Amino acid sequence: MAQAQAEILDRRQLIAAAALDVLGAEGGRGLTHRAVDRSAGLSEGSTSNYFATREALLTAALHRLVEFERPIVDALDELVPAGPYDPCTAAELVAKTIHTLLEPGRAELAVARYELVLEARRRPAFQQAFDEVRRDYLLTVERLLPAAGCERPQAHAPHLLATFDGLMFNQLFESATALAEPAIVDHLERFFATC
Numbered sequence: 001m002a003q004a005q006a007e008i009l010d011r012r013q014l015i016a017a018a019a020l021d022v023l024g025a026e027g028g029r030g031l032t033h034r035a036v037d038r039s040a041g042l043s044e045g046s047t048s049n050y051f052a053t054r055e056a057l058l059t060a061a062l063h064r065l066v067e068f069e070r071p072i073v074d075a076l077d078e079l080v081p082a083g084p085y086d087p088c089t090a091a092e093l094v095a096k097t098i099h100t101l102l103e104p105g106r107a108e109l110a111v112a113r114y115e116l117v118l119e120a121r122r123r124p125a126f127q128q129a130f131d132e133v134r135r136d137y138l139l140t141v142e143r144l145l146p147a148a149g150c151e152r153p154q155a156h157a158p159h160l161l162a163t164f165d166g167l168m169f170n171q172l173f174e175s176a177t178a179l180a181e182p183a184i185v186d187h188l189e190r191f192f193a194t195c
Contacts, residue, residue: 014040015047016064019057023115024108031115033057058119059129065116066133068109072100073140083147087195090148091188094164095181102171110172137161150195163191 018040022031033047036057040046051057076097085093101110120130141160145153167187171178179187 011046012050012060013064013067015042015050015057016060018042019047019061020065020068020109020112023061023112028115028119031057055123055125055129058116058123058126061112062116062126062129062133065109065113066136069101072097073137077140077143080144080147085148087148087189087192088185090192091185094160094188095184098164098167098171098184099181101168107172110168114169114172145195148192148195150192152195156195160191160195163188 015036018036019031021039022035026035031054033051034044036047037044047057051060076093079093100106116130120127138157138161141157142153145156145160150156167179167184171184
């Protein structure tokens with residue numbers, strides 16, 4: 001019984017990861033159950049057996065993305081007890097996180113993340129799952145900010161998350177304005193200096 005449950009879990013994770021691959025390569029319009037079957041190397045109809053609706057498939061992909069990103073976020077979270085950090089050091093830590101998320105092999109996951117943002121905007125049923133994940137990231141940022149000397153983490157966490165998202169987006173999609181790492185650090189340092 002336990003082995004059967006593990007196989008189902010593995011199959012669900014495989015399908016969710018394949019959905020992220022499809023989103024990263026083909027965008028939201030390319031995300032079909034058949035496309036995910038092909039990407040996962042499964043027989044046609046397999047994805048539908050595990051995730052009958054598009055919202056269920058999107059939600060699975062979102063949670064799989066969080067699993068992929070969690071070690072990177074946790075690594076940043078583990079640095080909190082070593083604080084307090086001056087604005088430059090805090091900026092360098094966040095810039096390193098952005099760099100890690102955009103490394104070769106991970107950039108497609110970052111593209112998939114923005115495809116999920118667009119899907120959430122268009123699909124109220126999926127928006128709720130997306131909002132829950134977003135709240136978790138916001139709480140992580142609230143834990144990090146005091147280590148950078150921020151006295152009002154709840155007030156400033158949404159601003160840092162928006163700055164982070166903006167920098168990620170710029171690096172991914174705006175090649176003409178993509179920033180070198182020192183410029184990213186400088187941008188973030190100015191945020192932390194006024195936090």
